[in-house]
Structure formats: C-alpha cells, structure tokens
Amino acid sequence: MSIKAVAAKIFAKNIYHKTQKWAQKPVETQQNVFTSLIKNAKNTHFGKDHDFTKIKSFEDFQKHVPVRDYEDLKPYIERVVKGEEDILWKGKPLYFAKTSGTTSGAKFIPLTKESMPFHIEAARNAILHYIHESGKADFVDGKMIFLQGSPILTEKYGIKFGRLSGIVAHFVPKYLQRNRMPSWETNCIEDWETKVDAIVDETIKEDMSIISGIPSWVQMYFERLQQKSNGQKIGDIFKNFNLFIYGGVNYEPYRAKFENMIGRKVDSIELFPASEGFFAYQDSQKEKGMLLLLNSGIFYEFIKAEEFFTENSKVYTIGEVEIGVNYVLIISTNAGLWRYNIGDTVQFTSLKPYRVIVSGRIKHYISAFGEHVIANEVENAMKEAVAETNIVINEFTVAPQINPSSGLPYHEWLIEFEKEPENMQAFAEVIDDSMRKQNIYYDDLITGNVLRKVVITKVSKNGFQEYMKSQGKLGGQNKIPRLSNDRKIADNLIKIG
Incomplete structure (x- = not known):
C-alpha cells in the first residue's frame, strides 16, 4: 500500500470520528447552525426587513420569514447580482452558480466564502467515509474523472458566475491535481458531445479508478469508450475501476445497464449536491440512504408533501421528522437563502443518524x-x-x-x-x-x-x-x-x- 493510501486511511478515520460527534447531537447541532445564521445576517437588508433582531426561536423565525421559492427571493437576488452588498448575507458572494430554472429561466444561486468550503468538504468526506468503512484506499493512486460542466467563469461587480460543477473544479485539492482527469483544456469544451469524445481520447489508456457524474451522462461516456475500443467492457478498459460516484438522479434504473457495460459490479457512493448546498452523502455501503449534513451551515425545515399546498401547513424541524414520510425540503443557508424551497422532496430512512433518500421534486x-x-x-x-x-x-x-x-x-x-x-x-x-x-x-x-x-x-x-x-x-x-x-x-x- 502506498504512502498516499495509508495517509488517506488515517485521514478517513479522523473525519469519521468528527462526523460522529455532530451526528450524535442532531438537534443541538441544528440549533447551533440556526443561531449562527440569524446572528450573522441580522444586519443585512433581508435581516432588517424581517426583524432578525427579534428572532429568538424557530417559532419566531417561522412567524417573521415566509417560505419562499426562487421567484419570491428574486428581488433580493437581483440586487446582489447588480453588486450591492449586505443584501441576503454579509458582504458579497464569491460566486453565483447559474442553473436552469423551470419557470424562472436562468437562476443565480449565491455561493459565499462561508458556504463554499462545505461543498468541497462534503464531496471529500463521502469518499473518506467509504475508505473508513471498506478499508479500501488503493484507488487514490489511480486516475479519477469527474464529468462536469465547463470551469470557465465570467465576472461582474467582483462576483464570478458559472455552473456549480465548473466552480467546484477550481477547488480540487493539490494532492488530487495529478490524478484528476480530464485536462483543464478538455474540461473547458462547451459542446457536450465534442467534450465527451475528447475525454474518451484522453482517458482510454489511463488507469481510471474513480468515475463520477450523473448516471445518464456517464452512460454516454461509457458508450463512446466502447465504440472506441471495439466493444470492450469498461472493466477491461479500466481494470482498476471499482468506485462509481454519482448524484442528481437515482442510480437503480441504470444499474443493470452499467453492470453489463462494466462487466462486473462496482461499489458506488451517492451524493445529494445542489447549487443551494451540499445536503447529504452516502456514508455507509451497508445502510440505506444518505447522511443529512446537519453541521454544514444549513438549517433544515420539512413540510409534508401532501400538505404543502394547503394553507398553514405544519413545519417540522429535525427532531420532529418521521421515517417514510414524504417531506418538502426547506433550507436556510450561510449563502443567504432563507426558508427556501429547493423543490426536492426527501424521505428519512433512519433517525439515528438522520439519513434520507431523494424521493422526487414537488413540481415533478x-x-x-x-x-x-x-x-x-x-x-x-x-x-x-x-x-x-x-x-x-x-x-x-x-x-x-x-x-x-x-x-x-x-x-x-x-x-x-x-x-x-x-x-x-x-x-x-x-x-x-x-x-x-x-x-x-x-x-x-x-x-x-x-x-x-x-x-x-x-x-x-x-x-x-x-x-x-x-x-x-x-x-x-x-x-x-x-x-x-x-x-x-x-x-x-x-x-x-
């Protein structure tokens, strides 16, 4: 085992124990996040508009701040986009992640110096939990590919704009730079089909150990690899490929196709990232669901999906949720999103610790x-x-x-x-x-x-x-x-x- 793999195991053990500390105190952890959010935003325009100085409890918060979607929050966001400071969060955001809205056209989601580190740490910690539980770490010496958007960013009023995956590409740690693929130049290709072909050319002869991306687009990458290799199984092209990391959609409908294309079963890690925050990751290969990240600058509230469109629907905090109920996820974050409906619905699979599955979209x-x-x-x-x-x-x-x-x-x-x-x-x-x-x-x-x-x-x-x-x-x-x-x-x- 290499020095890098040994170091990864030691680091993984440390992160696992840190996670256990907050996971075993979920209500207290969320209370601390809530208190910190209100304190840090009380002097913002949003905080003043909603009397944050008078908010001492969750009940006060729910009374002063209504649940919002993007359209409701848009007047504030437009002011931030124009370069105004201290609107939703103190100062100005570092980035705006541009996403495709279903009713709003393009949406711009702020990422701040406080929120950005949690996006990076969560992705890293998902892999470290896998290493700690499985004892497998040799893959850290192989090549890793993350199928993502272009890292090319634009800048306006001192704020950079781009796709979340492209923004995250700027934060790949130095110890992974030599292993990471594709090249920066290939990653910057905008046309997806051209990009996939270039990625195939770059990776087909490499020792790929981790492949990550939304399953539907990884499937396209695999199909192009097989075309290039005269139908070889992916597992034969990449003999040390044994870990697939995915998010965005349920992997199960794709699993049979993937295993057929790969030629064997590989371990997988599910992630629940979004521009609005990194909410959960699969912390165990043995348990169903993903660990809800309660200490990542996000305060969570939950509304039963069946009651969501009724007046005065009851709102639940983390200590009040039940297993198997379909909840609309409401978040308040250290990027300045307040009681924000991200549109996703979740169900809890465990309450010790709190694990969730993504059950769908409230609009889907x-x-x-x-x-x-x-x-x-x-x-x-x-x-x-x-x-x-x-x-x-x-x-x-x-x-x-x-x-x-x-x-x-x-x-x-x-x-x-x-x-x-x-x-x-x-x-x-x-x-x-x-x-x-x-x-x-x-x-x-x-x-x-x-x-x-x-x-x-x-x-x-x-x-x-x-x-x-x-x-x-x-x-x-x-x-x-x-x-x-x-x-x-x-x-x-x-x-x-």
Missing part, C-alpha cells in the same frame, strides 16, 4: 386525476420490473394521457430499452401492480375504471439524448424528470420517435 409529480404519484414510486416500480423481466433500460419518463384517441385515460411510460422484454404486456403488468401497491390513490383509480393500466411507449435509441439536445440541455448537470404532470416532454419524445 403526476396528479392529473388526484393520484399524487411521485418519482420514488415510479423508480421503485421500474426497479421491480427490471428485476423480474431481466430487461435493460437506458432512460425513461412518465406522463399522463388525459385525452386518448380511444378508451380510458392512462399513465404513459416512455422507455428507451437497451434490451426489450420478451412480453411487453407482462412487463407493463409488473409496473402497474407495483404502482398499485405503493399508491392507494392510483389503485382506486384503476379499480374504479377511471384509469386503465399503464401503457408502454418505446423511445428510439438515443431518443432521450436527442430530446435533451433539442432543448439545449445535453450533458453537464442536466437531467430528464422522471415524471411530469403534463405532456411537454412526452409529446416531444414521441415526435423524435
């Missing part, structure tokens, strides 16, 4: 008939169907068909198959049965002949990539919603074929 659901279907349910159904029928999929999404040309309405599952089921009807039955078991509202609609059972529509090879390309969202941190309450995505995919 199907309830055209009152069924309240969420992403976690459709992903579980697909997982069951893949396991039972031994098929392989590349991508899928679900949408309601309210006005079919004949018969009852239905949920349409648009699927790009790598390996089709021998019996498509049986495959659809497995999905439908799983949905009915998970969602009583959906079951009632099927039983009551309001809906007919799911309908499968095949999407042509690379159809999802073509759709994303047509929307200007090919690659990077962009991803297909698992489900929609309208047919915008579905109809475009059907046009592609």
Whole structure:
C-alpha cells in the first residue's frame, strides 16, 4: 500500500470520528447552525426587513420569514447580482452558480466564502467515509474523472458566475491535481458531445479508478469508450475501476445497464449536491440512504408533501421528522437563502443518524386525476420490473394521457430499452401492480375504471439524448424528470420517435 493510501486511511478515520460527534447531537447541532445564521445576517437588508433582531426561536423565525421559492427571493437576488452588498448575507458572494430554472429561466444561486468550503468538504468526506468503512484506499493512486460542466467563469461587480460543477473544479485539492482527469483544456469544451469524445481520447489508456457524474451522462461516456475500443467492457478498459460516484438522479434504473457495460459490479457512493448546498452523502455501503449534513451551515425545515399546498401547513424541524414520510425540503443557508424551497422532496430512512433518500421534486409529480404519484414510486416500480423481466433500460419518463384517441385515460411510460422484454404486456403488468401497491390513490383509480393500466411507449435509441439536445440541455448537470404532470416532454419524445 502506498504512502498516499495509508495517509488517506488515517485521514478517513479522523473525519469519521468528527462526523460522529455532530451526528450524535442532531438537534443541538441544528440549533447551533440556526443561531449562527440569524446572528450573522441580522444586519443585512433581508435581516432588517424581517426583524432578525427579534428572532429568538424557530417559532419566531417561522412567524417573521415566509417560505419562499426562487421567484419570491428574486428581488433580493437581483440586487446582489447588480453588486450591492449586505443584501441576503454579509458582504458579497464569491460566486453565483447559474442553473436552469423551470419557470424562472436562468437562476443565480449565491455561493459565499462561508458556504463554499462545505461543498468541497462534503464531496471529500463521502469518499473518506467509504475508505473508513471498506478499508479500501488503493484507488487514490489511480486516475479519477469527474464529468462536469465547463470551469470557465465570467465576472461582474467582483462576483464570478458559472455552473456549480465548473466552480467546484477550481477547488480540487493539490494532492488530487495529478490524478484528476480530464485536462483543464478538455474540461473547458462547451459542446457536450465534442467534450465527451475528447475525454474518451484522453482517458482510454489511463488507469481510471474513480468515475463520477450523473448516471445518464456517464452512460454516454461509457458508450463512446466502447465504440472506441471495439466493444470492450469498461472493466477491461479500466481494470482498476471499482468506485462509481454519482448524484442528481437515482442510480437503480441504470444499474443493470452499467453492470453489463462494466462487466462486473462496482461499489458506488451517492451524493445529494445542489447549487443551494451540499445536503447529504452516502456514508455507509451497508445502510440505506444518505447522511443529512446537519453541521454544514444549513438549517433544515420539512413540510409534508401532501400538505404543502394547503394553507398553514405544519413545519417540522429535525427532531420532529418521521421515517417514510414524504417531506418538502426547506433550507436556510450561510449563502443567504432563507426558508427556501429547493423543490426536492426527501424521505428519512433512519433517525439515528438522520439519513434520507431523494424521493422526487414537488413540481415533478403526476396528479392529473388526484393520484399524487411521485418519482420514488415510479423508480421503485421500474426497479421491480427490471428485476423480474431481466430487461435493460437506458432512460425513461412518465406522463399522463388525459385525452386518448380511444378508451380510458392512462399513465404513459416512455422507455428507451437497451434490451426489450420478451412480453411487453407482462412487463407493463409488473409496473402497474407495483404502482398499485405503493399508491392507494392510483389503485382506486384503476379499480374504479377511471384509469386503465399503464401503457408502454418505446423511445428510439438515443431518443432521450436527442430530446435533451433539442432543448439545449445535453450533458453537464442536466437531467430528464422522471415524471411530469403534463405532456411537454412526452409529446416531444414521441415526435423524435
């Protein structure tokens, strides 16, 4: 074992014990974060507008500060973008992470000198927890690739603008610089397809040990590698590749395809990063869910998803949540986001320590008939169907068909198959049965002949990539919603074929 690997094990043990200290005191840890946030922001424009000097408790906070989304906070953010100081947080942010909004167009999320270190530490600590639990550290001597956006930044009023993944690229520690791929020049390529081809050329003969990125785009990278190597398995191209790090979407629908492409099973680490904050990472290979980061400058609140759109819905803090309930995640951060609805929903899998899974998006659901279907349910159904029928999929999404040309309405599952089921009807039955078991509202609609059972529509090879390309969202941190309450995505995919 190399000196670098031995040092990584020692460092991993230290970080593990530091994590245990705050994880064992969750309520106290969150109280300390809350107190610090209010204290540091009381003299900002936002703090003065919302009487932060009068806030002494969570109840005071909830009374003085309403829950907001980006549109609600936008007037403050626009002032910061124009270079004003002490608006949402003291001083000016170091960066603005530019993201694609669904209703707001481009969104600009602030990153401050207080918040930025937590983005870097969380990604590092996820790997260190893996090392501590597994005892595996040899991979630190191999090459590591992080498929991400361009690190080219622009600057205005002393604040730099760019994609989060591009901003983070500027913070890769020196001890990883020699191992990190692709090269800076390749990483700066804007066109995703050109970039992937360049990454393939750079990495195909390297000793890759860690590969990281959103599964759908890593899949594209793997496909290009196989084309370049005359169909070789990824595990044969990279004999020491044994760790896949991912975030952004659930890996399970891709797992069978990945294992087939790699030629063997590899360990994986799930992350829950966003421009608004790095919320959680998988701290154990043995436990379900990701460790919610309670000491990272973020104060969390939770609203039950089923109550979110009702007036005066109850808000829960960390000591009040329950396992298995679908919560909308509300955050206040040391980047100046206050009671901010990021749009994600989570479910707790453990309360000692607090671990979560991402169950979907509060705006990404199907309830055209009152069924309240969420992403976690459709992903579980697909997982069951893949396991039972031994098929392989590349991508899928679900949408309601309210006005079919004949018969009852239905949920349409648009699927790009790598390996089709021998019996498509049986495959659809497995999905439908799983949905009915998970969602009583959906079951009632099927039983009551309001809906007919799911309908499968095949999407042509690379159809999802073509759709994303047509929307200007090919690659990077962009991803297909698992489900929609309208047919915008579905109809475009059907046009592609």
